[in-house]
Amino acid sequence: MEEFLKGCKRSLPIALGYFPVSFSFGVFVASSGLPFGLATLISITNLTSSGQFAGVSLMLTQASYYETALTLLMINARYFLMSLSLSQKIDQKMSTLERMVISFGITDETFSLASLEQGTLSFRFMAGFILIPIIGWTSGTFVGETLTNILPPVLQNAMGLALYGMFLAIIIPASAKSRAILEVVVIGALLSTIMYEVPLFQGLSSGFQLIIATLLAALYGALRYPIEENT
Numbered sequence: 001m002e003e004f005l006k007g008c009k010r011s012l013p014i015a016l017g018y019f020p021v022s023f024s025f026g027v028f029v030a031s032s033g034l035p036f037g038l039a040t041l042i043s044i045t046n047l048t049s050s051g052q053f054a055g056v057s058l059m060l061t062q063a064s065y066y067e068t069a070l071t072l073l074m075i076n077a078r079y080f081l082m083s084l085s086l087s088q089k090i091d092q093k094m095s096t097l098e099r100m101v102i103s104f105g106i107t108d109e110t111f112s113l114a115s116l117e118q119g120t121l122s123f124r125f126m127a128g129f130i131l132i133p134i135i136g137w138t139s140g141t142f143v144g145e146t147l148t149n150i151l152p153p154v155l156q157n158a159m160g161l162a163l164y165g166m167f168l169a170i171i172i173p174a175s176a177k178s179r180a181i182l183e184v185v186v187i188g189a190l191l192s193t194i195m196y197e198v199p200l201f202q203g204l205s206s207g208f209q210l211i212i213a214t215l216l217a218a219l220y221g222a223l224r225y226p227i228e229e230n231t
Contacts, residue, residue, distance in 0.1 A: 007128030010117070014109045015136025021049055022137045026144020027151065029056055036145060043141040047107060047134060051075045070211050079103075082111040089114070090121045098123045105130025180225040188217035 022043060029039035034056070046052055051072050058068045083103050090102065102123070110133055114121060121129075175182040191213035195201040201209060 001124075003122050003124040004128040007125040007130075008132050009128075010113065011110065011129045011132045014113065015132045017109070018049075018133055018136040019140035019143075022140030023144035025049070025052055025056075026141040026146070027148050028053070028144075029141075030145035030148035032056065032060055034059075039145040040138060040142045044134070044138045047105065047137060048076055048079075049107075049137075067208055067211070074211065074214055078108075079106055082106050082108075086111060086114060086121075089117070090126065091123060094123050102126045102130065105134060107133065109133070180221060183224065184217050184221040187220055188213050191216055 025043065026039045029042070030036065042052055042056070046055075054075055055068060055072055058071060063071075083106055086106065087099075090099070094102075105126075110130060114126070114129060117125075171181075171185050175185050192209065195204065195209040195213060204212070
């Protein structure tokens with residue numbers, strides 16, 4: 001129990017930070033005309049902020065299952081690497097089921113904070129560590145979609161800007177530290193704009209435009225700034 005409570009305490013700041021973002025997600029889904037309770041269901045079963053916003057946006061544009069699957073795969077692919085990295089710190093005696101439970105709660109923030117922990121991470125610690133952020137994210141979503149009808153329309157519209165603010169908060173600090181990331185971000189944005197404006201690409205849906213722009217930008221980054229293997 002001591003390890004569990006320690007994990008809860010460590011992740012409390014993450015949960016507090018999740019609440020306002022998930023609140024805006026709840027408002028976004030409810031104000032889009034989707035059924036009440038759907039936003040909370042999505043949050044409690046996904047726990048991926050950018051993926052949830054993108055997924056709901058694709059739902060609203062009636063994107064195909066293929067577009068939705070490919071887009072979310074690219075958005076959330078980083079979790080594969082995070083889980084592999086964190087697997088080096090967890091207790092190697094953990095069962096497969098315990099590892100699956102922990103992997104559900106891996107996000108950018110929980111991964112970063114867990115990576116800074118000293119020593120081996122036990123299942124009890126990680127269970128408490130992921131539980132509090134899940135509660136913070138889900139409760140924020142529920143409160144957001146519950147209070148949507150109470151909020152004035154101007155405030156509801158302002159909440160929609162939280163998605164763009166979240167993306168900017170992710171890419172600006174990283175771009176400031178790395179020229180490679182900056183170039184990839186700029187090229188991706190330019191390609192996305194070109195595909196949106198040029199008639200040649202307007203036959204493609206917005207989902208496939210995003211997929212193509214992302215892949216081309218990532219390919220440029222891999223060719224322009226390859227990571228040399230240590231020999």
